[in-house]
Amino acid sequence: MQLTWRNGLDKAEVAEVMALLGAAEQADGVAPAGEHVILRLRAHRDVAQQIEPVQADVRSEHFVVRDAADALLGYAHLDVGGEPGEPLVAELAVHPEHRRRGVGARLVEALLERADLAQAPEDDTGRLRVWSHGEHPGALRLAARFGFARPRELWRMxxxxxxxxxxxxxxxxxxxxxxxxxxxxxxxxxxxxxxxxxxxxxxxxxxxxxxxxxxxxxxxxxxxxxxxxxxxxxxxxxxxxxxxxxxxxxxxxxxxxxxxxxxxxxxxxxxxxxxxxxxxxxxxxxxxxxxxxxxxxxxxxxxxxxxxxxxxxxxx
Incomplete structure (x- = not known):
């Protein structure tokens, strides 16, 4: 299992991530990533207009976990477009066929390491926020393991x-x-x-x-x-x-x-x-x-x- 940090994804990687998110939604009955993440993944600029052949978006960072055969196991999107001093906000998903194998924990560890590099907020709300859509049991286990509080709830009615x-x-x-x-x-x-x-x-x-x-x-x-x-x-x-x-x-x-x-x-x-x-x-x-x-x-x-x-x- 190998994790890499990316400041952009090429078209093939975007397609892989979208397929993983779709598989997670089908298995869980709820989309693992919010609308703004999907919009950013879809907003792919022409490669000729970029310095590097990737989807460049200064508001987004990407964490990708693959196995030895290069199959995509997990993905996390980190929103870094907030105001200085605000917590970084992440959303993540693990492929349903590769859960309970440490993929989610590895993604959370990487997100925390990245948040450590950012300026800490002035209040006590923490430096990293991670969404769980649908209050997924796997997210609850990870939250307990890493000592996360739950400062915000968004109700669906x-x-x-x-x-x-x-x-x-x-x-x-x-x-x-x-x-x-x-x-x-x-x-x-x-x-x-x-x-x-x-x-x-x-x-x-x-x-x-x-x-x-x-x-x-x-x-x-x-x-x-x-x-x-x-x-x-x-x-x-x-x-x-x-x-x-x-x-x-x-x-x-x-x-x-x-x-x-x-x-x-x-x-x-x-x-x-x-x-x-x-x-x-x-x-x-x-x-x-x-x-x-x-x-x-x-x-x-x-x-x-x-x-x-x-x-x-x-x-x-």
């Missing part, structure tokens, strides 16, 4: 739309809801998103380039990207819905400008998006919410959502 009693959409005076306009609304969405999610380690950092990248995804639907605007067409909040390939809907992002909070706009946008997803024929809708965000959890519970699973971020 879901509702069967056929059983949900959705209220009417009630908007504040002079507020209307319209669809997102590609090429025109990006700057305003990023502005409101930043204000709404300044506290959020991932969502708050979304740039116009990130937004345009997602507009190129097969699932993107401008009609399901609902914007609440005032009489001057100034953006107050938005509900970005998503439909997965199997027909499952998602409350992808709901963001409201802090200056307009307290008037029920967030709930109204959520209901409008759920009604849109039901019109498309989605029978089940999921969402992700921070486990300690009690006000948001309460709103979703009142709309019929129940917790179905949890993603855990372990830290040390």
């Amino acid at each position: 879901g509702v069967r739309l056929a059983d949900a009693e959705l209220p009417e959409v009630s908007l504040p005076e002079s507020v209307t809801i319209r669809a997102f306009r590609p090429g025109a609304d990006e700057a305003e969405v990023v502005r409101v998103n930043h204000r709404a999610f300044q506290w959020h380690p991932e969502q708050g950092a979304m740039s116009e380039a990130d937004l345009r990248e997602k507009e190129g995804e097969d699932w993107f639907d401008a009609a399901g990207f609902l914007l609440a605007v005032d009489s001057r067409d100034r953006l107050l909040g938005f509900h970005w819905t998503k439909v997965h390939p199997g027909g499952e809907g998602e409350v992808y992002v709901v963001g409201v400008d802090p200056d307009t909070q307290g008037n029920g706009l967030g709930k109204s946008l959520t209901v409008a998006g759920l009604r849109y997803l039901r019109q498309l024929g989605c029978s089940w809708v999921l969402l992700y919410v921070e486990g300690d965000n009690a006000p948001a959890v309460k709103v979703y519970q009142r709309l019929g959502f129940e917790r179905t699973d949890v993603d855990v971020q372990f830290g040390r």
Whole structure:
């Protein structure tokens, strides 16, 4: 078993990693890596534009474990694009046919060694965070072995739309809801998103380039990207819905400008998006919410959502 650190992957390696992630998802019933990792793996620049024939991304580092026959056993992605002093964030996966053989432990050891080289955060949250999607038993064993705490939980909640009693959409005076306009609304969405999610380690950092990248995804639907605007067409909040390939809907992002909070706009946008997803024929809708965000959890519970699973971020 050999581990190597890479600052980029070539096309063949990306294909191998994607196959490993797919095998892990099929075995576990949940994707082992988040959307942003997949987007970075897919964003492969032309080799002629690079100094080296690899996928160069200064925000990503890659840890690859292979056996003597060069078969890929495990993979870890390390996000190093955060602000100075913030913990490094990793996601990892071990091929289902090669588990309980020390591959995961070797990856965690390498991640900790890499985190030791980075500047330690000023607070006591640790220098490394590692996601476990679905609170996998193997991740729990590794966390216990290496003494990781669990400073963050991301709940997955879901509702069967056929059983949900959705209220009417009630908007504040002079507020209307319209669809997102590609090429025109990006700057305003990023502005409101930043204000709404300044506290959020991932969502708050979304740039116009990130937004345009997602507009190129097969699932993107401008009609399901609902914007609440005032009489001057100034953006107050938005509900970005998503439909997965199997027909499952998602409350992808709901963001409201802090200056307009307290008037029920967030709930109204959520209901409008759920009604849109039901019109498309989605029978089940999921969402992700921070486990300690009690006000948001309460709103979703009142709309019929129940917790179905949890993603855990372990830290040390």
